[in-house]
Amino acid sequence: MDFTISAEHQQLRTTLREFFEAEAPIDEVARFDRDEEFNSELYRKAAGLGLCGMGFGEEYGGSDADQISICIAVEEVARASAALAYAWLPTATFCAKGIARFGTDEQKKEILPKVADGTVRIAMGLSEPEAGSDLTHLSTRAVRDGDDFVINGQKVFTTGADTADYIFAFVRTDPDASASKGLSVLLIPKGTEGVTVQPLRKLAGQATHTCEVFLHDVRVPKENLVGELGRGSSIIFGLMDAERIYVGAEGTGLGQGALDMALKYARERVQFGKPIIEHQAVAHMLADMAMDVQTSRLITWQAAWKLEQGLDCTMEASMAKVHGSEAGTRCAGRGMQILGGYSYMVEYGMERYWRETKLYEIAGGTNQIMRNMIAKQLGRRGL
Template sequence: MSARSILDGGGIALEDHHHDLRATMRAFLERHAPNELVNELDREGRFPAEIVAGLAELGICGATLPERFGGSDVDSTSVAIICEEVQRAGSCIASAITPTLTFGGPAILWHGDEALQQRLLPGIAAGETRIAIGLTEPDAASDLSQVATRATAVEGGFLVSGTKVWCTGALDAEYVIALVRTDPAATGYDGMSFLLVPTDADNLEIRKIPKLAGQGTASCEVFCDETFVAAENLVGELHGGKRILWSLLDSERVYVAAQTVGVAQGAYDFALAYAHQRRQFGRPVIEHQAVGHRLADMACQLTMARLLAYTACARADRDEPYSLDAVMAKVSCSEIATRVVELAMEVLGAYGYSVEYPIERFYREVKLFEIAGGTNQILRNVIVKNLQPPRGT
């Protein structure tokens, strides 16, 4: 039986290796990605290449890949812990890692042929090959069935034409894994495929989209105009994009939920330390009930969020269906995290607003998680479809 308190993960089905992973990552990131540096990277729009290289040395970039490709093939809860800790350090750090870790790498591993796996997965595990996710388009966002980027078969490959938007990390990635229409006659989710579009291809342009937070890893527009992509960069079957997309969405949502837990944890940790140290009316502000209760609420909500995320992970690791768990975790955790960060801002007062402290950055970063990974409105549509009336009504 674990002697840890619930706030340190006690009572949750975590094993020693989970706690060790968190401790290792936190020590590394607190040392190499302090608030001042993350703010500087965002201010200058500078990709955190050295931090990514350090994380790769710790084995983080290969966490979702098998050993034969240089990875460590950890369980879902470990991946969630990685997502939490990189996001606790800052959005630009998380966005530099997670698209490849939780989407690009698994897409190739689960659906790519042996040649594609041999060619790309060792580089991904080493942190040298990065993949940005290219789902969203100007007119196909929540409704990806409207994807209009087309890939026309030509000798040796495809000519890709269209625009992807919000492709996070594309400027510093080797590939965009793009959802494209390969069968022009098909409609809806049919006739789509995933192609790995090299970011240094001819007839391809990448432009930064200015955004509220995490600017160190830019979100980008990617313009393709008859861009040639070799046939060997097709992921899975031709026209098999729908199956690949569905296979990745559940885990993607759980890991977004875990990221939100990371922001909430960062805000809570900072606010708690501050409330002990900051004195007003002759005592630490935590001793004023209004402040203390905010911290109590933050601790409860943070723990609830973590339990939801880890419950979905545990079901994934037991090979149980976990789509609904994933959606509920993503919606609940992201909204809890927004509230926790707001409370942290209130605990700090004016210094919550100062760019010298991390709370204002968490405040800017946290809202994204109600939008990305499927908006919470869309995901509520999914939840309500799963709600059954009580028996006998």
């Protein structure tokens, strides 16, 4: 057992930390969120570092990065900007990876190199008004009509749909089959007739809009089917362990950002004649934050290692998601307390972490659903 981070992993963290501190300072991130304007230049520059090609191989312009590298990248992106994470993660680590694993050769050749260079983004269309955790209630329909599919329905929480080039849409292609056999995935190109996208107002990461998508007689060619007809569930479940690990890494990154900010403030802020880090109440909160970040990182990396080895990691991925997201929330809350009144000020940045953390207890499967999964796995194989 070796807990030493490799030189390559350390260099990746250093490179990304320096890049985001230069290119995504607190005031710039706050400005784009305030104006609800997507920072396409930051996304393009991040792609130039290789971030957008981490989920697939070099033959398509990617790097086929190992899972620890992806977790490090996710931490640093989450620490810098939720809006960037909302645009990057669905594109690079879910949709593009889904195309790489399940798509046709033509889809891979056409789309993946453009994902890698940052010129194509993909929004994930899974949730619906009446279907979130419960996939059996997905009702968006796609009916075969000659060489096309005709799609009707509605998606919600489709983040980035208004500026993405494709929607990676989960649709019901067999209304009489079970959820495990009746779902398929279709790529819906930007600007397709019958697609209406409505941005929603939200709490955090406003620079990347979360959208409602209405699909009325939307026609896409049969070549846009990703994977086998009726096997969409296998795509979802084939990617979900990784997604939940990355959510754990997002929580870790937010916790690390809150800790870094709180620690800097506590060293500089003087009250009652000494820096507040020397007051035990503050020191204990910082210690708790450090323990949360470290345990979150370790449990996430363990799950990532198992995923890399091809081992069953559903329980570990669920644990990483729950612990990482809740650790991030706790760290942001303690950071708010340490900064006191200044925590409410946008220019300090702590309030952004506080707003951003809550999503990760919900997205990727609520933490209550995750606890059910952990308990089920315990019953099946133990710890």
